[in-house]
Amino acid sequence: MTEVINNEKEKFMGLTHAQVFMYLLMTVISILFLFITNAYLFRMNFADWQSLPMPTLLWFNSGALVLASVGMIWAKQGAKSGNPTNIKIGLVAAGIFGTLFTLGQVTAWQELNAVGYFIASNPANTFFYLITALHVMHVLGGMVAWLRVSFKVFLGSENTATEHTIGLLGIYWHYMLLVWALLFSILLTT
Amino acid sequence: MEQSSAYEGQPLHEPKGWWGRYVFSQDHKVIGLQYTCIALAIGLTGMFLSLLMRMQLGFPGLFESIDAGSYYQDVTMHGMIMVIYLLTALFLGGFGNYLIPLMLGSRDMAFPFVNMLSFWFYLLSVLILVSSFFVESGPTGAGWTLYPPQSILEGTPGADGAGIILMLASLAVFIIAFTMGGLNYITTVLQSRTRGMTLMRMPLIIWCIFLATFLGLLAFPALLVGAIMLIFDRVLETSFFMPEIFKGGEVLDYGGGSPVLFQHLFWFFGHPEVYIIALPAFGIISELISCHARKNIFGYNMMVWALIAIAGIAFIVWAHHMYVAGMNPYLGFFFATTTLIIAIPTAIKVYNWVITLWNANIRMTVPMLYCLAFLITFLIGGLTGLFLGNVAVDVPLSDTYFVVGHFHMVMAVSPVLALYGGLYHWYPSVTGRMLDDRLGKIHFWITFVGTYLIYFPMHYIGFLGVPRRYYSNEQYDFIPQSVNDLNQFITICALIVGAAQFILLYNFVVSIYKGKKAGSNPWGACTLEWQALESPPGHGNWDVQLPVVHRWPYDYGLPGATADFVPQNVADEDIT
Numbered sequence: 164m165t166e167v168i169n170n171e172k173e174k175f176m177g178l179t180h181a182q183v184f185m186y187l188l189m190t191v192i193s194i195l196f197l198f199i200t201n202a203y204l205f206r207m208n209f210a211d212w213q214s215l216p217m218p219t220l221l222w223f224n225s226g227a228l229v230l231a232s233v234g235m236i237w238a239k240q241g242a243k244s245g246n247p248t249n250i251k252i253g254l255v256a257a258g259i260f261g262t263l264f265t266l267g268q269v270t271a272w273q274e275l276n277a278v279g280y281f282i283a284s285n286p287a288n289t290f291f292y293l294i295t296a297l298h299v300m301h302v303l304g305g306m307v308a309w310l311r312v313s314f315k316v317f318l319g320s321e322n323t324a325t326e327h328t329i330g331l332l333g334i335y336w337h338y339m340l341l342v343w344a345l346l347f348s349i350l351l352t353t
Numbered sequence: 354m355e356q357s358s359a360y361e362g363q364p365l366h367e368p369k370g371w372w373g374r375y376v377f378s379q380d381h382k383v384i385g386l387q388y389t390c391i392a393l394a395i396g397l398t399g400m401f402l403s404l405l406m407r408m409q410l411g412f413p414g415l416f417e418s419i420d421a422g423s424y425y426q427d428v429t430m431h432g433m434i435m436v437i438y439l440l441t442a443l444f445l446g447g448f449g450n451y452l453i454p455l456m457l458g459s460r461d462m463a464f465p466f467v468n469m470l471s472f473w474f475y476l477l478s479v480l481i482l483v484s485s486f487f488v489e490s491g492p493t494g495a496g497w498t499l500y501p502p503q504s505i506l507e508g509t510p511g512a513d514g515a516g517i518i519l520m521l522a523s524l525a526v527f528i529i530a531f532t533m534g535g536l537n538y539i540t541t542v543l544q545s546r547t548r549g550m551t552l553m554r555m556p557l558i559i560w561c562i563f564l565a566t567f568l569g570l571l572a573f574p575a576l577l578v579g580a581i582m583l584i585f586d587r588v589l590e591t592s593f594f595m596p597e598i599f600k601g602g603e604v605l606d607y608g609g610g611s612p613v614l615f616q617h618l619f620w621f622f623g624h625p626e627v628y629i630i631a632l633p634a635f636g637i638i639s640e641l642i643s644c645h646a647r648k649n650i651f652g653y654n655m656m657v658w659a660l661i662a663i664a665g666i667a668f669i670v671w672a673h674h675m676y677v678a679g680m681n682p683y684l685g686f687f688f689a690t691t692t693l694i695i696a697i698p699t700a701i702k703v704y705n706w707v708i709t710l711w712n713a714n715i716r717m718t719v720p721m722l723y724c725l726a727f728l729i730t731f732l733i734g735g736l737t738g739l740f741l742g743n744v745a746v747d748v749p750l751s752d753t754y755f756v757v758g759h760f761h762m763v764m765a766v767s768p769v770l771a772l773y774g775g776l777y778h779w780y781p782s783v784t785g786r787m788l789d790d791r792l793g794k795i796h797f798w799i800t801f802v803g804t805y806l807i808y809f810p811m812h813y814i815g816f817l818g819v820p821r822r823y824y825s826n827e828q829y830d831f832i833p834q835s836v837n838d839l840n841q842f843i844t845i846c847a848l849i850v851g852a853a854q855f856i857l858l859y860n861f862v863v864s865i866y867k868g869k870k871a872g873s874n875p876w877g878a879c880t881l882e883w884q885a886l887e888s889p890p891g892h893g894n895w896d897v898q899l900p901v902v903h904r905w906p907y908d909y910g911l912p913g914a915t916a917d918f919v920p921q922n923v924a925d926e927d928i929t
Contacts (some may be wrong), residue, residue, distance in 0.1 A: 175543035180463045183540045187570070191532060195574040198621075204513030206593065267457065280588055286609065289591040293581070308915060 185331050189338050190202045191303060196342055199297065200349055207353055213285045217351055218274050224267035225347060228302075231260035232340045235333035242326040247316075250329065254313050257336065261306055268299050294346055301342070305335050357895040368892060371709070379465035380892050384472050385451030386783065392443035395479050397854070398436035400429040404851050411844025413825055421824040422510040425494030428822060430486075432497030433520070436626065437527060438479055440768055444633035445569065447477060448775060449538050449562045451783070455882035456556050458547025458900045458922075460893045467533050474530030481523035490514035496822065498623070501594040501615050505587040517587060521580040528573045528580075535566040547881075549902030553657070554921070556880050556906040557650065560657055561636025564664040565629045571668070574624035579618035586610070614701070616678055620671040627764050628667040632660065634771035635702060638724050641774050642706050644878045645721035646713035649907040649918055651705045659698035659705075665697040676744050677751045685744040692742035696735065696874035703732060714910075714917075718876075719793035723774030726801045727767055735762025737812065753823070755815025758808045766804045773800070773857070780861075781875045782882055785889045786868030788860050796856040810839045877918045880906045884920050 175183060206212070234256030239251025249308045272292060276282075312332050316325065368374040378384060398790040406427050406816040409419045419427075419522045452470065454461050462468045462736060485492040494510030495503060495517065507513045511520070542563045547553070555563075582593040586607075595607035642649040650656065672680065672688040680688075706728055715721060737759040741747045750756060771794075780788050814836055826840070886896045900922040908919040914928045 178544070180540055180544050183465065183543055184536050187539055188532075188667050191570050191574060195569055195578060198575050198578040198618065202582070202593070202618065204616055206611065207607050209611065211592075251373070282585075283591045283606075286592055289585060289589075289593065293585065297581075 165304075171197070181327070181331055184335060187276065189335070192338075192342070193295070196294075196346065198291075199294055200346070202268060203294065203349070204292065204353075206286055209286070211285070212287055214287050214353065215275065215280045215285070215291060218271045220267055220274065221347065222270045224264050224271065225343065227260045227263040227267060228340050228343055231257045232337050234258075234260060235329070235336045238329050239333050239348055241324070242329045248329070250316055250325070254309070254316060254329075258306070259301065261309065265299055265302060265306070268295055271295075291350060294350070298339070298343055298346060302339050305339055308332055308335065326339065356713060372622060372810055377469060379461070379469045381450045381454050381462045381468060382463070382783070382890065384752050385447050385449070386703060387472050388442055388450060388475065389683050391476055391479055392439050392447060395434055395483070396439035396443070398483075399431050399439060402431040402434070404847060406431065407844040407847040409824065410826070411841040413827060422494055423491070424824045425496070425822075426492050426510050426516075429496055429499075429520075430482075430492050435765065436497065436630070437524070438482065438774070440630045441569070441626070442770070443473055443486070443772065444630060445538070446472065446534055447561060447631060448637070448779075449566070450559070451536070451560060451779070452882060453541050453562065454545065455540055455782075455885065455890060455894055456559050456880050456906075457542065457545060457550055458895070459541060459545035459901060460895065460899070461538045463545055468537050471530050471537065472532065474526055478523045478527035478530060481519055481526060483544030484522070485516050487517035488515045488519065491516055493517040493520045497657065498616075498619055499583065499617075501583060501586060501610075501612050502596065502598060505583065505595075506598070506600075512587075518584060521584050521587075524580050525577060530575045533570055533751035535570045538562060538566045539570070541773050547899045547902060550881075550921075553654070554905050556636075557639035557653070557656055557660075558633070558636030559661055560634040562638075565632040567663055568625040568632070568667060570621045570627050572629070573871050575618045576622035579615055579622070580749055582618075583615065592908060613675070613678055616675050617672070620674045621668075621743070624671040625667045628663060630764055630768050632663070634727070634768040635660070635776040636772045636864070637778075638706060638727050640878075641720045641778055641878070641907065642709050642724045643907045644778075644876050645718050645724065646710055646715045647877075647909045648709055648713035649905075649909050651708040652701075653905065653907065654850055655701060656705055659701040662698040663695060666698070670695060673742055674746070676747050682744075683714075689742055689744050693739065696739065699735060703728065703735075717788060718777075719788070719797055720774045720778040720876075722794070722797050722801075723777065726797070727770040727774065730762055730770060730804075731767040734759060734761075734767055735888050738763060749818075750815060753815035753821055754811040754819050754821055757816060757821045758811030761808050761811070766808065770801070773797075776857075776861075779882075780864070781871035781888075783889055784865050784868065784870055786864050787871050787875060788864045788868060792856055792860045796853055796860065799853035799856075800850055803846050803853065806846040807850065808841050810843055814839060828920065874920075877916070879904075879908050879918050879920050881921055884922050 178186075234253045236253070237256060238250045238253025241247065241251075241253055272295070275288070275291075278289050280291075282289055311334060312328055315328070368378060368380065371891075374380075375383060378387075404418070405419060405499060406424060408416055409424055450462070453459075482492075489510055490513060492511050492674055493499070493504065495505075495512065500516070501519065503509050503512075505512050505517055509517075511517050528804035542555070542559060557833070582591075584592050585591045586595050591608050592607045592650075594612050595605075595610040596612060597608040598605045639656065670691045672684065673692045676685055676688075706724075736757070741750060741756065741759055777788055777793055780786075815821075817832070817836060819832055819836055826836060865880040871888065873885070874883040876883070881900055882890070884896055884900060901924075902921045903924045904919065904921055906921050908921075910917050911919050911928070916929075919928055
C-alpha cells in the first residue's frame with residue numbers, strides 16, 4: 164500500500180490537524196497555570212506570606228520576550244510574502260531574544276538567591292521560583308519547536324507547509340508572551 | 354487550506370522491519386495492544402497487592418512479612434495502580450488507541466509519532482512506579498491520596514526514602530504520556546473522521562473516550578501542580594502544604610502551609626478521574642448492549658447529551674471527598690447538591706440501556722453477560738453513592754468499609770466488568786480468533802458472583818463502624834468477632850476470584866493459536882472496525898479508498914433488510 168487517499172475527511176471548523184493540536188495544547192497549559200496561580204492566590208492569604216521585590220531585570224526579560232514575538236511576526240510575514248530572507252531574519256531574531264529571555268530569568272533567580280531570597284525561606288519565594296521555572300520550561304519547549312522549524316528553513320528545501328508551521332510556532336510564542344504578561348502582572352501586584 | 358491538505362495528505366508512515374512493526378511502532382493498533390499488555394501486567398501486580406492486604410485482614414499474622422508499614426504500602430500501591438496505571442491507561446491508551454481510528458474510518462491517529470511517544474512515556478512511568486518497590490524503605494505508604502503532611506514526614510513508609518518521590522515523579526511522567534495521547538485522541542476525533550462520519554454518527558464509545566480525554570486533559574494538570582509542589586515540600590523543604598509541625602517537642606522547618614490546598618488540587622483531579630474511568634466503561638456497554646441485543650441503542654442523542662452533562666458536572670463535585678476535612682456548611686450543601694444532580698444524566702444512561710434491552714433479541718454471549726452484570730453492579734454502586742453524597746450521612750460513614758464497598762462496586766468492579774466485556778468483544782478484531790466461550794462463562798460467573806461476595810459484606814462491616822485502612826482489627830472492643838469471620842470469608846472469596854483471572858489469561862494466550870476462526874464480523878456489528886478489508890485489519894486499516902459512512906452505528910433490525918444489521922458503510926440503495 165504505497166498510495167493512499169486520505170483527503171476525504173470530516174474536518175472540524177476547517178482547522179488543520181496541527182492547529183487543533185496546538186490550540187488544545189495551549190488550553191491544557193492554560194489550565195496548568197490557572198491551577199498554579201489559584202494556589203498562589205490561596206496561599207498568599209496566610210500569615211507567613213512575605214512578598215519579595217521583583218528584580219528590575221524582569222522588565223528587560225519581558226522586553227526580550229516581546230522582541231522574540233516580533234521576530235516570529237517578521238518570519239510569518241516573510242513566509243506570507245514568499246521572502247525567505249525575512250523568514251530567516253525573523254527566526255534568528257526570535258531565537259536570540261528567546262534565549263536572552265531564558266538566560267535573563269536564570270540570572271534573576273541568581274540575583275534573588277544572592278541577596279537571601281532563598282527558595283524555601285518563604286512561600287512567596289517558593290511560588291516565584293516555581294511559577295517562573297514552569298514558564299521557562301514551556302518557553303524551552305517552544306525553543307525545541309523553533310529549532311525544528313529553523314533546521315527545516317535553513318537546511319531544507321522549499322516546503323509548502325512553511326507558512327502554516329511558522330504561523331503555528333508564532334502563535335505558541337505569542338501565547339508564551341501572554342502567559343508571561345499575566346504571570347508577571349500577578350507577581351508584581353501581589 | 355490547499356496548503357494544509359497537501360501537508361496532511363502525506364503517505365502513511367510505513368513500518369521498517371520487526372522493531373518498527375512491533376516495538377517502536379507508530380501503528381495505533383500495535384500501540385493500543387502495547388498499552389493493553391503493560392496495563393494488564395501492572396494490573397495483575399495491583400491485584401496481587403490486594404490479595405496480600407486481604408490475607409492480613411482475614412488471617413492476621415499469618416504472613417510475618419506483612420507488617421503495618423508494608424500493609425500501608427500495599428494499600429497505597431494497589432489503589433494507585435488500579436486507578437491510574439491499569440484503568441485509565443487501559444481504557445484510553447488501550448481501547449482508545451485501538452478503536453478511535455478504526456471506528457472513525459481513519460488510517461491512524463493524527464500524530465502517530467506522538468502516539469508512540471505517549472506509550473513509551475507510559476511505560477517509563479510504570480517502570481518508575483515499579484522501581485519504588487526496590488528502593489530502600491520501599492514504596493510510599495501514604496494512601497493513594499498522598500495527603501500531606503503525613504505523606505512526606507518521617508514515620509510514613511517510603512517518606513524518608515525515595516518512595517514518595519518516585520511515586521510523584523511517576524505520576525508526572527504518566528501525565529505527560531496522557532497529555533500526548535489525549536491531544537492525539539481529540540485531534541483524531543475532530544479531524545480524521547471519514548466522509549459521512551459526522552459527530553452525531555460516531556459510535557457512543559468514541560464519544561465516551563473523547564469526553565473522558567477532555568476530562569483528563571483538564572483535570573490532570575491539577576494533579577501535576579499538586580505533585581510538583583509536594584516534591585518541592587519533600588525535597589526542598591518548602592511549605593506549600595506543610596503547616597507548623599512539632600515532633601518530639603521540636604519544631605520542624607516547615608510552617609504556615611495548607612494541607613487542605615493539596616486536598617483541593619488532588620480531588621479536582623480525583624473526581625473527574627472517576628469519570629475518566631467510568632465514561633469509557635459506559636461507552637463499551639453502549640456498544641455491546643446494542644450489538645448483542647440486536648437492537649438499536651435507545652435515545653442516542655439523549656445518551657450523548659447525558660455524557661456531556663456528566664463530563665461538565667464532574668468538575669463541580671470534587672469537594673464531596675472532603676466533607677470531613679472541615680468545610681463551610683453552605684459549601685458542603687453546594688457540593689452535595691451537585692453530587693446528587695450528576696445522578697440524573699447517569700440515570701438517563703442506565704434507563705436507556707435497560708430500554709434498549711426491552712423486547713430485544715438478547716444473545717447471552719459472554720460480552721452480553723458482562724453488560725448485564727455491569728448494569729446491576731453500577732446501579733448498586735451508584736445507589737450507595739447517594740448515601741455518601743449527603744454530608745449528614747457521609748460524616749458517620751466516612752473512612753469506614755462502607756466507603757470501600759461503595760467505590761469498589763462503582764469504580765472498580767463496574768469498569769472491570771465493562772473492560773472484560775470489551776476484551777471478549779474486540780478480541781476477534783485484534784487476533785482474528787474467538788475466545789473460548791465455555792472458559793469465558795466460567796470466568797464470568799466466578800468473577801461476577803465472587804465480587805459480590807467480596808464487596809457486599811463490606812457495606813455491613815462499614816455500618817458497624819469498622820474503619821478502613823486499619824492494619825489490624827484485633828484490639829478494638831467495638832469490633833465484634835463476626836467482623837473477623839466475615840473478613841476471613843471475604844479473603845477466601847478474593848483468593849478464588851484472583852485465581853479465576855488466570856482463566857482469562859489462559860484463554861487469551863491459547864485462543865491466539867487455537868481459538869475458533871472469527872471471520873471478519875463475528876458478532877454482526879454495524880461499526881466500521883468490523884468492516885475493514887482484512888481481518889484483523891492491516892497497517893493503514895483500509896483499502897486505497899477510505900470507507901464512506903451512510904448511517905448511524907446502530908442499525909439493527911432495519912425494516913426491509915434481509916440481514917438483521919446494516920453496517921455504517923452501506924448506502925441505502927445497497928441494502929439487500
